[in-house]
Amino acid sequence: MAPKKLAAGNWKMNGLTASLAELDAIAARENGCDVLICPPATLITAAVAHSGEVAIGGQDCHAAESGAHTGDVSAAMLRDAGASHVILGHSERRTDHGETDGQVAQKAIAAHEAGLVTVICIGETEAQRDGGQTLDVIATQLAGSVPDCATAANTVIAYEPVWAIGTGRTPTNDQIAEVHALIRETLAARFSDGNDVTLLYGGSVKPGNAGEIFDIPHVNGALVGGASLKAGDFGPIIDALAAA
Ligand SMILES: O=C[C@H](O)COP(=O)(O)O
Structure with missing residues (x-):
């Protein structure tokens, strides 16, 4: 099995009921690859009713199944929604x-127990990149954040350099390739199906740079923030992935 292509949108703390019109527009398209939208928790139930073939996800969950954790949601609650x-x-x-x-x-263990696929994010800060620590940081985050119950079926990894998020700046293609190769190599050594795990790049992905990014080895899709809020921006990114 080859890694699945995935165009994932993270709406972060954006979106009211009226924003579901954007989801309607994405759901109505011929997308040609897997698409995931992660709206704020308040919209998940309503989003599912608008989603068609588009998968709907949460943006975080608590590690506990239930309890006195004001303001949090559990993995089972996300699944239930x-x-x-x-x-x-x-x-x-x-x-x-x-x-x-x-x-x-x-949290990932709790999510897998609830039957959710996790999109686990890792990435270096600008200071860490400038200090030549990027690969060490990625290796440490992968080792610590990805549980032993991870498989290609229940886990997606998103490489998001912190300094590229919402800034309009992106790493060079070689820098993305270097990190994605390390992630692939690490997962392949650790899990029997590590070669099949979907690996995303995230950080200022736009319609204008998506095609180039999706041509980089071991990039199987993107985790998109700002450009996932409007179907007119997210649609061309999905098309670029489907064509890659
Ligand atoms: O989760 C998405 C990322 O943080 C990327 O956000 P961005 O596309 O707005 O840079």
Whole structure:
């Protein structure tokens, strides 16, 4: 089995009910590859009713099944709402909420137990890249964030350099290729189906640069933030992936 192509949109803390018109437009297209939209938790149930073939995911979950965790949602709750995926370890959660690799791995175990596919995010800061630490950081995050129950069927890895998120800056193709090769090699050594895990690039993916990025070896799709909010931007990115 080859890695599946996946165009994933992370709406972050954006979207009201009216935004589901954008999802309707994506769901109505001939997409030619797997598409995932992760709206805010408030919209998941409504999004599922608009999604057609498009998968719907959460943006985070708690590691516990239930309990006194005000403001959090569990993996089972996401599944119950109709989600099939959950993003974990996004840098905005690692930075804003101090999430550690170990916590991300615990959340991933809970998500897999609930039957969700995890999209586990890793990536270096600008200081780490400037300091020549990128590959070490990626190796450490992979080792710590991806649990032993991960397989190609339940796990997607998204490489998102923190300094490229929402900035309009992207790494060079060689820099993306170098990191994706390390991720592939690491997963292949660790899991029997590591060669089949879908690997995404994320960070300022736009219609204008998507085709070039999808031609990079071991890039099987993208995790898109800003450009996933409008079907007019996300559609051409999906098409570029389908054509790659
Ligand atoms: O989850 C998505 C990433 O953080 C990328 O966001 P961006 O496409 O707005 O740079």
